[in-house]
Amino acid sequence: MLALFLRETRLGVRAGSGALTGVLFFLAVVAVIPFGVGPDLNLLSRIGPAILWIGALLASLLGLERLFQADREDGSLDLLLIADGRHMTALTVFVKCLAHWAVNVLPLVVVTPLLGLFMNVEPLGIAAATATLAVGTPAITFIGAVGAALAVALPRGGLLVSVLVLPLTIPVLIFGVAAARGAVADPDPFLPPFLILAALMLFFAVIGPLAAALALRWSGD
Amino acid sequence: MGAGMTDANPQATTLSGRLTALANPTRFLALADRLVPWLGGIALVVLAVGLYLAFAAPEDYQQGSTVRIMYIHVPFAWLSMFCYSLMAASALGTLVWKHPLADVALKSAAPIGAAFTALALLTGSIWGKPMWGTWWVWDARLTSVFVLFLMYLGIIALTRAMDDPGRSARAAAILTLVGFINIPIIKFSVDWWNTLHQPASVFRLDGPTIHASLLWPLLICALGFTLLFLTLHLMAMRAEIWRRRVIAMQRLSARKAERAAR
Numbered sequence: 001m002l003a004l005f006l007r008e009t010r011l012g013v014r015a016g017s018g019a020l021t022g023v024l025f026f027l028a029v030v031a032v033i034p035f036g037v038g039p040d041l042n043l044l045s046r047i048g049p050a051i052l053w054i055g056a057l058l059a060s061l062l063g064l065e066r067l068f069q070a071d072r073e074d075g076s077l078d079l080l081l082i083a084d085g086r087h088m089t090a091l092t093v094f095v096k097c098l099a100h101w102a103v104n105v106l107p108l109v110v111v112t113p114l115l116g117l118f119m120n121v122e123p124l125g126i127a128a129a130t131a132t133l134a135v136g137t138p139a140i141t142f143i144g145a146v147g148a149a150l151a152v153a154l155p156r157g158g159l160l161v162s163v164l165v166l167p168l169t170i171p172v173l174i175f176g177v178a179a180a181r182g183a184v185a186d187p188d189p190f191l192p193p194f195l196i197l198a199a200l201m202l203f204f205a206v207i208g209p210l211a212a213a214l215a216l217r218w219s220g221d
Numbered sequence: 222m223g224a225g226m227t228d229a230n231p232q233a234t235t236l237s238g239r240l241t242a243l244a245n246p247t248r249f250l251a252l253a254d255r256l257v258p259w260l261g262g263i264a265l266v267v268l269a270v271g272l273y274l275a276f277a278a279p280e281d282y283q284q285g286s287t288v289r290i291m292y293i294h295v296p297f298a299w300l301s302m303f304c305y306s307l308m309a310a311s312a313l314g315t316l317v318w319k320h321p322l323a324d325v326a327l328k329s330a331a332p333i334g335a336a337f338t339a340l341a342l343l344t345g346s347i348w349g350k351p352m353w354g355t356w357w358v359w360d361a362r363l364t365s366v367f368v369l370f371l372m373y374l375g376i377i378a379l380t381r382a383m384d385d386p387g388r389s390a391r392a393a394a395i396l397t398l399v400g401f402i403n404i405p406i407i408k409f410s411v412d413w414w415n416t417l418h419q420p421a422s423v424f425r426l427d428g429p430t431i432h433a434s435l436l437w438p439l440l441i442c443a444l445g446f447t448l449l450f451l452t453l454h455l456m457a458m459r460a461e462i463w464r465r466r467v468i469a470m471q472r473l474s475a476r477k478a479e480r481a482a483r
Contacts, residue, residue, distance in 0.1 A: 146399055150392045154382055163378060164396060167371040168403050171410035178414065193413075200406070211399050214316075218391040 001087065001095050004080075008099030011070070019063075019104050026059040026108050030115045041120045048119030049129045049180035053173060055115070056108050056133050057140060061165060063104045064144040065151060065158040067096065068216065072152055081217060089213035093145055097209065101141045109133045121184075128183030128190065132197060136176040139201040142208030143168050149215035172200055244321050246462050253459045260452040268445035274438035290348040292439055296446035297341035301369060304334030304450065308376075309401040312394035322458070324390030325465075327397060328380050329457035333450065335373035342366060361412045368407055372400045386465060 012019065033051050034044060044051075071077035080092050112133055116126035147165040151157030175197040182190035243249045275292035308330050314323030345363065346356045357363070376393055383389035 146395070150379060150396055151382075153388065157382075160378060160382055164375045167368050167375065167407075168400065170368060171403075171406045174410045174414040196413075203406075207399065207402060211395055215392060215395045218395075219388060 001091065004087075004092065004095050005099050008096055009103055012099065012103030019107050022059045022062050022104050023107050023111055025062055026055045026111065027115065029055040029058060030118065045120040045122065045125075048116060048121035049125055049132075049184070050177050051119060052112055052115060052121075052129050053133065053136075053177050053180065056105075056112065056137060057169060057173060059108055060105045060137055060140050061144060061162045063100070064141075064148050064165070065161045067100055067145060067148040068152045069148075069157070077152075077216070084217075089217060090209040093149070093209040093212045093216070094205070097138070097141050097145050101138050105137045105141060109137060125180065125184040129180040132176045132179045132194065135194070135201055136172050136197050139172045139197075139204040140165075140169050142201075142204040143172075145208050145212040146215065149212035149219070152216065153219050172197065172204075175200060246321070246466075249322060250459060250462060253455045257452060257455050257459070260448055260455065264445055264448035264452050267441060267448060271438055271441035271445045274441060278435055278438050287348060287351050288435075290344055291435075292442045293446075294341060294344040294348055295439060296443040297337050297344060298366065299443055300446055300450050301334060301338035301341050301366065303447065304330055304337060305369065305373075305397075305401065305404070307454075308334065308397050312397040312401075315390055315394040316398070324386070324394070325458050325461045326454070327393055328390065329461045330454055331373055331377045331380065331393075333453050333457060335370065335377060337450065338366060338370040338373055342370060361408075361414070364414075365404075365408045365411045368411070369404070376400070 030051055033055075037043060037047070068077060071080065080087075081089060083092070109130060112130045113126050116129055121129065144161065144165050146168075147161040148157075150164065151160050154160060175193045178188070178193035179190055179197055182188040182193055243252070271292070275289055278289075278292075308327050311323040311327040311330065314320040315327065342363075345366075349358065350356055376396055379396055380389050380393045383392065
Protein backbone atom coordinates (compact mmCIF):
# COMPACT_ATOMS: atom_id res chain seq x y z
CA MET A 1 0.00 0.00 0.00
CA LEU A 2 2.86 2.35 0.78
CA ALA A 3 4.38 1.39 -2.56
CA LEU A 4 1.10 2.23 -4.26
CA PHE A 5 0.98 5.57 -2.47
CA LEU A 6 4.54 6.38 -3.53
CA ARG A 7 3.83 5.30 -7.10
CA GLU A 8 0.71 7.45 -7.29
CA THR A 9 2.47 10.43 -5.79
CA ARG A 10 5.41 10.10 -8.11
CA LEU A 11 3.17 9.73 -11.15
CA GLY A 12 1.11 12.70 -10.06
CA VAL A 13 4.13 14.92 -9.59
CA ARG A 14 5.82 13.76 -12.74
CA ALA A 15 2.77 13.89 -14.99
CA GLY A 16 3.26 17.40 -13.86
CA SER A 17 1.37 20.61 -14.04
CA GLY A 18 -1.78 18.84 -12.86
CA ALA A 19 -1.36 20.20 -9.36
CA LEU A 20 -0.05 23.49 -10.68
CA THR A 21 -3.06 23.88 -12.97
CA GLY A 22 -5.35 23.29 -10.03
CA VAL A 23 -3.62 25.98 -7.99
CA LEU A 24 -3.75 28.36 -10.94
CA PHE A 25 -7.45 27.69 -11.38
CA PHE A 26 -8.03 28.32 -7.69
CA LEU A 27 -6.10 31.59 -7.99
CA ALA A 28 -8.06 32.62 -11.07
CA VAL A 29 -11.45 31.87 -9.52
CA VAL A 30 -10.62 33.83 -6.37
CA ALA A 31 -9.18 36.68 -8.42
CA VAL A 32 -12.28 36.92 -10.57
CA ILE A 33 -14.68 37.31 -7.63
CA PRO A 34 -13.73 40.91 -6.72
CA PHE A 35 -14.39 41.94 -10.31
CA GLY A 36 -17.84 40.50 -9.96
CA VAL A 37 -18.84 41.85 -6.56
CA GLY A 38 -16.77 45.02 -6.51
CA PRO A 39 -13.60 45.96 -4.63
CA ASP A 40 -15.33 46.64 -1.31
CA LEU A 41 -12.87 45.26 1.25
CA ASN A 42 -15.47 44.93 4.00
CA LEU A 43 -17.73 42.86 1.79
CA LEU A 44 -14.79 40.77 0.59
CA SER A 45 -13.62 40.04 4.12
CA ARG A 46 -17.14 38.96 5.00
CA ILE A 47 -17.58 36.58 2.09
CA GLY A 48 -13.87 35.68 1.93
CA PRO A 49 -14.02 32.25 3.62
CA ALA A 50 -16.97 31.27 1.42
CA ILE A 51 -15.08 32.31 -1.72
CA LEU A 52 -12.01 30.38 -0.64
CA TRP A 53 -14.16 27.30 -0.06
CA ILE A 54 -16.01 27.52 -3.37
CA GLY A 55 -12.75 28.10 -5.24
CA ALA A 56 -11.09 25.13 -3.57
CA LEU A 57 -14.15 22.94 -4.20
CA LEU A 58 -14.16 23.74 -7.91
CA ALA A 59 -10.41 23.42 -8.22
CA SER A 60 -10.36 20.05 -6.49
CA LEU A 61 -12.93 18.75 -8.97
CA LEU A 62 -10.61 19.55 -11.85
CA GLY A 63 -8.24 16.62 -11.85
CA LEU A 64 -10.71 14.05 -10.57
CA GLU A 65 -11.49 12.34 -13.84
CA ARG A 66 -7.82 11.41 -14.21
CA LEU A 67 -7.97 9.49 -10.93
CA PHE A 68 -8.67 6.16 -12.60
CA GLN A 69 -8.53 7.01 -16.28
CA ALA A 70 -4.75 6.99 -16.66
CA ASP A 71 -4.58 3.63 -14.91
CA ARG A 72 -7.30 2.27 -17.14
CA GLU A 73 -5.52 3.40 -20.28
CA ASP A 74 -2.24 1.66 -19.45
CA GLY A 75 -3.95 -1.40 -17.99
CA SER A 76 -2.68 -1.11 -14.45
CA LEU A 77 -6.25 -0.64 -13.22
CA ASP A 78 -7.01 -4.23 -14.21
CA LEU A 79 -3.98 -5.41 -12.26
CA LEU A 80 -5.12 -3.51 -9.19
CA LEU A 81 -8.58 -5.02 -9.54
CA ILE A 82 -7.24 -8.55 -10.02
CA ALA A 83 -5.18 -8.14 -6.84
CA ASP A 84 -8.45 -7.93 -4.93
CA GLY A 85 -7.57 -11.10 -3.02
CA ARG A 86 -4.40 -9.63 -1.53
CA HIS A 87 -5.41 -5.98 -1.25
CA MET A 88 -9.06 -5.11 -0.95
CA THR A 89 -10.09 -2.94 -3.87
CA ALA A 90 -11.72 -0.41 -1.58
CA LEU A 91 -8.43 -0.03 0.28
CA THR A 92 -6.58 0.45 -3.01
CA VAL A 93 -9.05 3.15 -3.98
CA PHE A 94 -8.61 4.73 -0.55
CA VAL A 95 -4.84 4.92 -1.00
CA LYS A 96 -5.23 6.30 -4.49
CA CYS A 97 -7.55 8.98 -3.13
CA LEU A 98 -5.04 9.89 -0.44
CA ALA A 99 -2.25 10.18 -3.00
CA HIS A 100 -4.46 12.24 -5.30
CA TRP A 101 -5.33 14.50 -2.41
CA ALA A 102 -1.70 14.92 -1.38
CA VAL A 103 -0.57 15.80 -4.90
CA ASN A 104 -3.48 17.81 -6.29
CA VAL A 105 -5.48 19.20 -3.38
CA LEU A 106 -2.93 19.80 -0.64
CA PRO A 107 -1.29 22.59 -2.68
CA LEU A 108 -4.66 24.34 -2.72
CA VAL A 109 -4.77 24.23 1.07
CA VAL A 110 -1.20 25.53 1.19
CA VAL A 111 -1.94 28.60 -0.94
CA THR A 112 -5.18 29.36 0.90
CA PRO A 113 -3.55 31.74 3.45
CA LEU A 114 -2.11 33.83 0.63
CA LEU A 115 -5.46 34.09 -1.13
CA GLY A 116 -7.08 34.86 2.21
CA LEU A 117 -4.84 37.92 2.43
CA PHE A 118 -6.11 39.05 -0.96
CA MET A 119 -9.63 38.73 0.38
CA ASN A 120 -8.79 40.84 3.42
CA VAL A 121 -9.77 38.05 5.79
CA GLU A 122 -8.42 38.53 9.28
CA PRO A 123 -5.66 36.17 10.48
CA LEU A 124 -7.92 34.05 12.65
CA GLY A 125 -10.33 33.64 9.76
CA ILE A 126 -7.47 32.63 7.47
CA ALA A 127 -6.33 30.01 9.96
CA ALA A 128 -9.89 28.70 10.30
CA ALA A 129 -10.41 28.57 6.53
CA THR A 130 -7.14 26.71 6.06
CA ALA A 131 -7.94 24.25 8.83
CA THR A 132 -11.45 23.56 7.53
CA LEU A 133 -10.12 23.11 4.02
CA ALA A 134 -7.45 20.69 5.25
CA VAL A 135 -10.13 18.62 6.97
CA GLY A 136 -12.90 19.01 4.40
CA THR A 137 -11.18 18.59 1.04
CA PRO A 138 -10.41 14.86 1.57
CA ALA A 139 -14.16 14.34 1.78
CA ILE A 140 -14.54 15.97 -1.64
CA THR A 141 -11.87 13.68 -3.04
CA PHE A 142 -13.54 10.60 -1.57
CA ILE A 143 -16.93 11.53 -3.04
CA GLY A 144 -15.22 12.46 -6.26
CA ALA A 145 -13.70 9.00 -6.47
CA VAL A 146 -17.22 7.59 -6.83
CA GLY A 147 -17.94 9.92 -9.73
CA ALA A 148 -14.57 9.20 -11.30
CA ALA A 149 -15.12 5.46 -11.01
CA LEU A 150 -18.59 5.70 -12.54
CA ALA A 151 -17.38 7.75 -15.47
CA VAL A 152 -14.09 5.92 -15.97
CA ALA A 153 -15.21 4.20 -19.15
CA LEU A 154 -16.48 7.39 -20.74
CA PRO A 155 -14.20 9.21 -23.15
CA ARG A 156 -15.29 12.66 -21.96
CA GLY A 157 -16.20 11.99 -18.37
CA GLY A 158 -14.73 15.09 -16.81
CA LEU A 159 -17.73 17.35 -16.93
CA LEU A 160 -20.05 14.52 -15.99
CA VAL A 161 -17.95 13.77 -12.91
CA SER A 162 -18.31 17.36 -11.74
CA VAL A 163 -22.05 17.35 -12.35
CA LEU A 164 -22.50 14.09 -10.45
CA VAL A 165 -20.26 15.05 -7.56
CA LEU A 166 -21.24 18.67 -6.89
CA PRO A 167 -24.70 18.03 -5.34
CA LEU A 168 -23.18 15.45 -3.02
CA THR A 169 -20.54 17.89 -1.77
CA ILE A 170 -23.08 20.42 -0.53
CA PRO A 171 -22.98 19.19 3.11
CA VAL A 172 -19.18 19.46 3.14
CA LEU A 173 -19.36 22.99 1.76
CA ILE A 174 -22.04 24.03 4.24
CA PHE A 175 -20.18 22.84 7.31
CA GLY A 176 -16.79 23.99 6.02
CA VAL A 177 -18.03 27.52 5.46
CA ALA A 178 -20.02 27.47 8.69
CA ALA A 179 -16.93 26.56 10.69
CA ALA A 180 -14.69 29.02 8.85
CA ARG A 181 -17.18 31.81 9.46
CA GLY A 182 -17.83 30.70 13.02
CA ALA A 183 -14.22 31.44 13.91
CA VAL A 184 -14.65 35.08 12.88
CA ALA A 185 -18.28 36.01 13.41
CA ASP A 186 -18.81 36.11 17.12
CA PRO A 187 -22.14 34.49 17.97
CA ASP A 188 -21.63 31.59 15.60
CA PRO A 189 -19.80 28.58 17.01
CA PHE A 190 -16.66 27.16 15.43
CA LEU A 191 -16.22 23.77 17.02
CA PRO A 192 -19.60 22.05 16.35
CA PRO A 193 -19.58 22.56 12.58
CA PHE A 194 -15.88 21.73 12.49
CA LEU A 195 -16.48 18.43 14.26
CA ILE A 196 -19.40 17.62 11.98
CA LEU A 197 -17.15 18.40 9.03
CA ALA A 198 -14.55 15.96 10.36
CA ALA A 199 -17.28 13.36 10.88
CA LEU A 200 -18.49 13.87 7.29
CA MET A 201 -14.93 13.41 6.06
CA LEU A 202 -14.57 10.13 7.94
CA PHE A 203 -17.99 8.98 6.76
CA PHE A 204 -17.15 9.64 3.13
CA ALA A 205 -13.75 8.01 3.63
CA VAL A 206 -15.71 4.78 4.13
CA ILE A 207 -18.60 5.23 1.71
CA GLY A 208 -16.60 6.72 -1.15
CA PRO A 209 -13.93 4.04 -1.63
CA LEU A 210 -16.47 1.23 -1.13
CA ALA A 211 -18.84 2.59 -3.78
CA ALA A 212 -15.96 3.46 -6.11
CA ALA A 213 -14.52 -0.05 -5.79
CA LEU A 214 -17.96 -1.50 -6.59
CA ALA A 215 -18.26 0.74 -9.63
CA LEU A 216 -14.76 -0.08 -10.84
CA ARG A 217 -15.26 -3.82 -10.54
CA TRP A 218 -18.34 -3.63 -12.72
CA SER A 219 -16.98 -1.23 -15.27
CA GLY A 220 -13.94 -3.38 -15.86
CA ASP A 221 -15.45 -6.42 -17.63
CA MET B 222 -47.66 -2.89 -10.03
CA GLY B 223 -44.50 -0.85 -10.48
CA ALA B 224 -43.76 -0.46 -6.79
CA GLY B 225 -44.57 -4.01 -5.83
CA MET B 226 -42.34 -5.37 -8.50
CA THR B 227 -39.25 -3.44 -7.51
CA ASP B 228 -39.61 -3.67 -3.76
CA ALA B 229 -38.23 -7.18 -3.80
CA ASN B 230 -38.82 -8.77 -0.45
CA PRO B 231 -36.86 -11.95 0.17
CA GLN B 232 -39.06 -13.09 3.06
CA ALA B 233 -42.26 -13.35 1.08
CA THR B 234 -41.70 -16.45 -0.99
CA THR B 235 -44.79 -15.99 -3.11
CA LEU B 236 -43.87 -12.42 -3.90
CA SER B 237 -40.29 -13.29 -4.78
CA GLY B 238 -41.54 -16.16 -6.88
CA ARG B 239 -43.78 -13.80 -8.74
CA LEU B 240 -40.88 -11.37 -9.14
CA THR B 241 -38.71 -14.08 -10.65
CA ALA B 242 -41.48 -14.90 -13.08
CA LEU B 243 -41.60 -11.25 -14.06
CA ALA B 244 -37.93 -11.36 -15.03
CA ASN B 245 -39.21 -12.68 -18.35
CA PRO B 246 -39.84 -9.45 -20.28
CA THR B 247 -42.62 -10.99 -22.36
CA ARG B 248 -44.54 -11.94 -19.25
CA PHE B 249 -43.97 -8.47 -17.84
CA LEU B 250 -45.15 -6.87 -21.05
CA ALA B 251 -48.33 -8.92 -20.98
CA LEU B 252 -48.96 -7.91 -17.39
CA ALA B 253 -48.20 -4.25 -18.13
CA ASP B 254 -50.52 -4.32 -21.13
CA ARG B 255 -53.29 -5.60 -18.90
CA LEU B 256 -52.58 -3.21 -16.01
CA VAL B 257 -51.96 0.08 -17.79
CA PRO B 258 -55.54 0.81 -18.99
CA TRP B 259 -57.00 -0.08 -15.60
CA LEU B 260 -54.45 1.85 -13.59
CA GLY B 261 -54.72 4.83 -15.91
CA GLY B 262 -58.50 4.76 -15.75
CA ILE B 263 -58.58 4.53 -11.96
CA ALA B 264 -55.97 7.28 -11.71
CA LEU B 265 -58.06 9.59 -13.91
CA VAL B 266 -61.24 8.90 -11.90
CA VAL B 267 -59.52 9.41 -8.54
CA LEU B 268 -57.82 12.56 -9.81
CA ALA B 269 -61.11 13.93 -11.12
CA VAL B 270 -62.78 13.28 -7.75
CA GLY B 271 -59.81 14.72 -5.86
CA LEU B 272 -59.63 17.87 -7.95
CA TYR B 273 -63.38 18.35 -7.71
CA LEU B 274 -63.18 18.04 -3.92
CA ALA B 275 -60.21 20.39 -3.93
CA PHE B 276 -62.25 23.07 -5.65
CA ALA B 277 -65.23 22.36 -3.45
CA ALA B 278 -63.11 22.59 -0.29
CA PRO B 279 -63.40 25.75 1.78
CA GLU B 280 -60.90 28.49 1.11
CA ASP B 281 -58.22 29.25 3.60
CA TYR B 282 -59.11 32.32 5.65
CA GLN B 283 -55.72 33.92 4.99
CA GLN B 284 -54.57 32.53 1.68
CA GLY B 285 -57.90 32.62 -0.10
CA SER B 286 -58.11 30.67 -3.30
CA THR B 287 -54.35 30.22 -3.73
CA VAL B 288 -54.40 27.48 -1.12
CA ARG B 289 -55.77 25.21 -3.85
CA ILE B 290 -52.27 24.98 -5.32
CA MET B 291 -51.50 22.85 -2.29
CA TYR B 292 -53.65 20.03 -3.71
CA ILE B 293 -51.26 19.54 -6.61
CA HIS B 294 -48.06 20.89 -5.03
CA VAL B 295 -47.96 18.54 -2.05
CA PRO B 296 -48.60 15.38 -4.12
CA PHE B 297 -45.85 16.43 -6.55
CA ALA B 298 -43.40 16.97 -3.71
CA TRP B 299 -44.39 13.70 -2.15
CA LEU B 300 -43.98 11.84 -5.43
CA SER B 301 -40.55 13.33 -5.99
CA MET B 302 -39.40 11.52 -2.86
CA PHE B 303 -41.47 8.41 -3.52
CA CYS B 304 -39.90 8.09 -6.95
CA TYR B 305 -36.39 8.38 -5.54
CA SER B 306 -37.14 5.70 -2.95
CA LEU B 307 -38.49 3.50 -5.71
CA MET B 308 -35.31 4.08 -7.71
CA ALA B 309 -33.17 3.22 -4.69
CA ALA B 310 -35.13 -0.01 -4.25
CA SER B 311 -34.62 -0.76 -7.95
CA ALA B 312 -30.92 -0.04 -7.54
CA LEU B 313 -30.79 -2.64 -4.78
CA GLY B 314 -32.66 -4.99 -7.11
CA THR B 315 -30.01 -4.45 -9.76
CA LEU B 316 -27.01 -4.79 -7.47
CA VAL B 317 -28.15 -7.53 -5.12
CA TRP B 318 -30.65 -9.68 -6.99
CA LYS B 319 -29.58 -8.74 -10.53
CA HIS B 320 -33.24 -8.57 -11.53
CA PRO B 321 -33.30 -7.63 -15.20
CA LEU B 322 -36.36 -5.43 -14.80
CA ALA B 323 -34.94 -3.46 -11.87
CA ASP B 324 -32.57 -1.61 -14.15
CA VAL B 325 -35.39 -0.87 -16.59
CA ALA B 326 -37.43 0.41 -13.65
CA LEU B 327 -34.64 2.69 -12.47
CA LYS B 328 -33.85 4.09 -15.88
CA SER B 329 -37.45 4.81 -16.78
CA ALA B 330 -38.35 6.23 -13.36
CA ALA B 331 -35.62 8.89 -13.40
CA PRO B 332 -37.15 11.25 -16.00
CA ILE B 333 -40.62 10.91 -14.46
CA GLY B 334 -39.20 11.69 -11.02
CA ALA B 335 -37.32 14.67 -12.40
CA ALA B 336 -40.52 15.92 -14.03
CA PHE B 337 -42.50 15.62 -10.80
CA THR B 338 -39.73 17.35 -8.85
CA ALA B 339 -39.65 20.16 -11.39
CA LEU B 340 -43.44 20.44 -11.14
CA ALA B 341 -43.20 20.57 -7.35
CA LEU B 342 -40.65 23.37 -7.57
CA LEU B 343 -42.70 25.20 -10.18
CA THR B 344 -46.02 25.00 -8.35
CA GLY B 345 -44.28 25.89 -5.11
CA SER B 346 -42.79 28.92 -6.78
CA ILE B 347 -46.16 29.98 -8.21
CA TRP B 348 -47.69 29.49 -4.77
CA GLY B 349 -44.85 31.37 -3.12
CA LYS B 350 -45.19 34.49 -5.26
CA PRO B 351 -48.55 35.64 -3.83
CA MET B 352 -47.90 34.22 -0.35
CA TRP B 353 -44.35 35.26 0.43
CA GLY B 354 -44.01 37.90 -2.27
CA THR B 355 -41.09 36.21 -3.98
CA TRP B 356 -40.59 33.41 -6.47
CA TRP B 357 -37.81 31.75 -4.60
CA VAL B 358 -36.54 31.62 -1.04
CA TRP B 359 -33.39 29.80 0.00
CA ASP B 360 -35.43 27.99 2.54
CA ALA B 361 -34.14 24.65 3.80
CA ARG B 362 -36.93 22.61 2.28
CA LEU B 363 -36.86 24.32 -1.09
CA THR B 364 -33.12 24.00 -1.26
CA SER B 365 -33.08 20.30 -0.51
CA VAL B 366 -35.76 19.63 -3.12
CA PHE B 367 -33.68 21.63 -5.58
CA VAL B 368 -30.63 19.48 -4.77
CA LEU B 369 -32.81 16.40 -5.26
CA PHE B 370 -33.73 17.75 -8.69
CA LEU B 371 -30.03 18.17 -9.53
CA MET B 372 -29.39 14.59 -8.48
CA TYR B 373 -32.18 13.34 -10.73
CA LEU B 374 -30.61 15.21 -13.63
CA GLY B 375 -27.21 13.73 -12.81
CA ILE B 376 -28.62 10.19 -12.85
CA ILE B 377 -30.37 10.87 -16.16
CA ALA B 378 -27.14 12.25 -17.61
CA LEU B 379 -25.24 9.17 -16.48
CA THR B 380 -27.78 6.70 -17.89
CA ARG B 381 -27.76 8.54 -21.20
CA ALA B 382 -23.97 8.75 -21.40
CA MET B 383 -23.34 5.03 -21.82
CA ASP B 384 -24.34 2.84 -24.74
CA ASP B 385 -24.17 -0.54 -23.06
CA PRO B 386 -27.41 -0.94 -21.04
CA GLY B 387 -25.87 -3.39 -18.57
CA ARG B 388 -22.99 -1.14 -17.67
CA SER B 389 -25.09 2.01 -17.45
CA ALA B 390 -27.57 0.13 -15.25
CA ARG B 391 -24.95 -0.71 -12.66
CA ALA B 392 -23.40 2.75 -12.74
CA ALA B 393 -26.80 4.38 -12.29
CA ALA B 394 -27.64 1.95 -9.49
CA ILE B 395 -24.47 2.81 -7.57
CA LEU B 396 -25.02 6.53 -8.05
CA THR B 397 -28.65 6.22 -6.93
CA LEU B 398 -27.68 4.38 -3.76
CA VAL B 399 -24.89 6.81 -2.91
CA GLY B 400 -27.36 9.63 -3.43
CA PHE B 401 -29.94 7.86 -1.29
CA ILE B 402 -27.46 7.59 1.59
CA ASN B 403 -26.62 11.25 1.13
CA ILE B 404 -30.14 12.65 1.04
CA PRO B 405 -30.60 12.64 4.86
CA ILE B 406 -27.18 14.26 5.27
CA ILE B 407 -28.01 16.94 2.72
CA LYS B 408 -31.37 17.53 4.37
CA PHE B 409 -29.75 17.82 7.79
CA SER B 410 -26.96 20.11 6.61
CA VAL B 411 -29.32 22.36 4.70
CA ASP B 412 -31.48 22.68 7.81
CA TRP B 413 -28.40 23.62 9.81
CA TRP B 414 -27.29 26.10 7.17
CA ASN B 415 -30.66 27.75 7.02
CA THR B 416 -31.21 28.10 10.75
CA LEU B 417 -27.72 29.48 11.05
CA HIS B 418 -28.26 32.24 8.55
CA GLN B 419 -31.89 33.16 8.79
CA PRO B 420 -34.21 33.85 11.66
CA ALA B 421 -36.47 30.91 12.16
CA SER B 422 -39.68 30.20 10.27
CA VAL B 423 -40.02 32.34 7.22
CA PHE B 424 -43.08 30.34 6.51
CA ARG B 425 -44.86 27.34 7.81
CA LEU B 426 -48.00 25.42 7.05
CA ASP B 427 -50.91 27.05 8.78
CA GLY B 428 -50.71 25.58 12.19
CA PRO B 429 -49.55 22.13 13.18
CA THR B 430 -52.46 20.29 11.64
CA ILE B 431 -54.64 20.76 8.63
CA HIS B 432 -58.37 20.73 9.03
CA ALA B 433 -60.11 17.58 7.83
CA SER B 434 -62.03 19.46 5.15
CA LEU B 435 -58.69 20.32 3.54
CA LEU B 436 -56.96 17.06 4.37
CA TRP B 437 -59.31 14.66 2.59
CA PRO B 438 -59.11 16.24 -0.86
CA LEU B 439 -55.35 16.38 -0.40
CA LEU B 440 -55.10 12.68 0.37
CA ILE B 441 -57.34 11.76 -2.55
CA CYS B 442 -55.27 13.94 -4.86
CA ALA B 443 -52.08 12.33 -3.57
CA LEU B 444 -53.52 8.88 -4.23
CA GLY B 445 -54.60 9.91 -7.72
CA PHE B 446 -51.20 11.33 -8.60
CA THR B 447 -49.49 8.23 -7.21
CA LEU B 448 -51.64 6.03 -9.43
CA LEU B 449 -50.86 8.33 -12.33
CA PHE B 450 -47.16 8.01 -11.56
CA LEU B 451 -47.39 4.21 -11.46
CA THR B 452 -49.20 4.20 -14.79
CA LEU B 453 -46.61 6.46 -16.38
CA HIS B 454 -43.84 4.37 -14.90
CA LEU B 455 -45.28 1.13 -16.28
CA MET B 456 -45.67 2.75 -19.69
CA ALA B 457 -42.11 4.05 -19.59
CA MET B 458 -40.80 0.62 -18.61
CA ARG B 459 -42.76 -0.96 -21.43
CA ALA B 460 -41.35 1.57 -23.87
CA GLU B 461 -37.83 0.94 -22.59
CA ILE B 462 -38.16 -2.83 -23.07
CA TRP B 463 -39.50 -2.31 -26.57
CA ARG B 464 -36.66 0.12 -27.32
CA ARG B 465 -34.09 -2.47 -26.26
CA ARG B 466 -35.77 -5.12 -28.39
CA VAL B 467 -35.75 -2.83 -31.39
CA ILE B 468 -32.05 -2.12 -30.90
CA ALA B 469 -31.30 -5.82 -30.54
CA MET B 470 -33.27 -6.60 -33.70
CA GLN B 471 -31.52 -3.82 -35.61
CA ARG B 472 -28.15 -5.26 -34.61
CA LEU B 473 -29.28 -8.73 -35.61
CA SER B 474 -30.51 -7.64 -39.02
CA ALA B 475 -27.37 -5.60 -39.61
CA ARG B 476 -25.29 -8.68 -38.86
CA LYS B 477 -27.44 -10.78 -41.18
CA ALA B 478 -27.14 -8.23 -43.96
CA GLU B 479 -23.40 -8.17 -43.52
CA ARG B 480 -23.24 -11.94 -43.73
CA ALA B 481 -25.42 -11.97 -46.82
CA ALA B 482 -23.26 -9.37 -48.52
CA ARG B 483 -20.14 -11.40 -47.96
